[in-house]
Amino acid sequence: MRPTILIVDDEVTNIEIMNAVLEDDYEICFATSGEEALEVARMSMPDLILLDVLMPEIDGYEVCRQLKGDPALVDIPVIFTTALGDQEAEAKGLQMGAIDYVTKPLVPIVVRARVRNHLDMKRMRDELATLAVTDALTGLGNRRRMENQLTREIATLSLRGDALSVIILDVDFFKRFNDIYGHTEGDRCLSMVAAALNRAMLRAGDLAVRYGGEEFACMLPGTSHAEAMETARSILHRIAALGIPHSASDAASYVTVSMGVATAICTPGARPQSWISAADRQLYAAKAAGRNTVNGAEYEPAALMSF
Structure with missing residues (x-):
């Protein structure tokens, strides 16, 4: 990709020139105003932004300030394009968070080289960031990955007024499992559960993580409560089908999980922790109901904010 x-x-002429320079190697989207730039950035999540400094209404400096103040957009590298060509303007742009400057009239070979270099650096940063948010045992994302991704998805889904569903699940009586079968088998059990969980993530934006210990979480953006409950029941059956023996479980003779599901429409300013807390509440209800089951609820945005 x-x-x-x-x-x-x-x-528009400047956009056409830059498009001609870059279109052979990259997917190009464009905006002709600062306000439109922020909207397109949130919708397309580009890998790099070439941003004109001098624009009416919202200039490039203000656009950059807003980009760097948005948790979902802060990591996108920004290269300013300008005809100003003075050191004071360049310093101001770098202080605002831009990574580079190119001056007009543009020199195609320079633009291509700088874009390529900064994208290579971004790729390396992304790879390091991926390692930092990956659980070493299961290969799934970790808690930090979940929290980071929730922040980004809420910001994006809020623009459309779309729903977000979160599933929290625990392996039932896992301490007993470790006590009887040992920690090596416990690790193998968690890896098998993680693989089954990952196979249940069917949409491009779905995310499964190991949230901590024997606890896992799933993020399902743009997913209704009915669809999320269906996914949760699918997870329940997939893990039961693994047939991992668990002689000390009060729920079944094999490894099972309990799950809580929370769904709500995303609104600006909504906190990721609200979904986690709501799903946790539903998980506790599932455990109280005897485990090896799913409990869920759909929340109004205002009610969710109280968690």
Whole structure:
């Protein structure tokens, strides 16, 4: 998949020039105003932004400030494009969070080289960031990955007023499992549960993580409560089908899980922890109901904010 570059300039001719320079190697999207740039950035999540400094209403500096203040967009590298060509303007842009400057008239070979270099650096940063949010045992994302991704998805889904569902699940009586079968078998059990969980993530944006210990979580963006409950029941059956013996469980003779599901429409300013807390509450209800089951609820945004 080719990297995506957002070109922002109020002069269409400049966009056409930069597009001609870059279109052979990258997917290009564009905006002709600061306000449009912020909207397109949130919708397309580009890998790099070429941002004109001098624009009417919202100039490039303000766009950059808002990009760097948005948790979902802060890591997107910004290269300013300008005809100003003075050191004070360049310093201001770098202080705002831009990574580089190119001056107009643009020199194609310079633009291509700088874009390529900064995308290579971003790729390396992304790879290191991936290692930092990956659980070493299961290969799933970890708690930090979940929290980071929730923040981004809530920001994106809020623009559409779309739903977000979160599933929290525990392996039932896992301490007893470790006590009887040993920690090596316990690790093997968690790895098998993780693989089954990952196979249940059917949409491109779905995410399964190991949240901690024997606890896992799933994020299902753009998923209704009915669909999320269906996914949870699928997970329940997939893990039961593994047939991992568990002679000390009060729920079954094999390894089972209990699950809580929380769904709500995303609104600006909504906190990721609200979904986690709501799903946790549903998980406790599932455990109280005897485990090896799913409990869930759909929340109004205002009610969710109280968690």
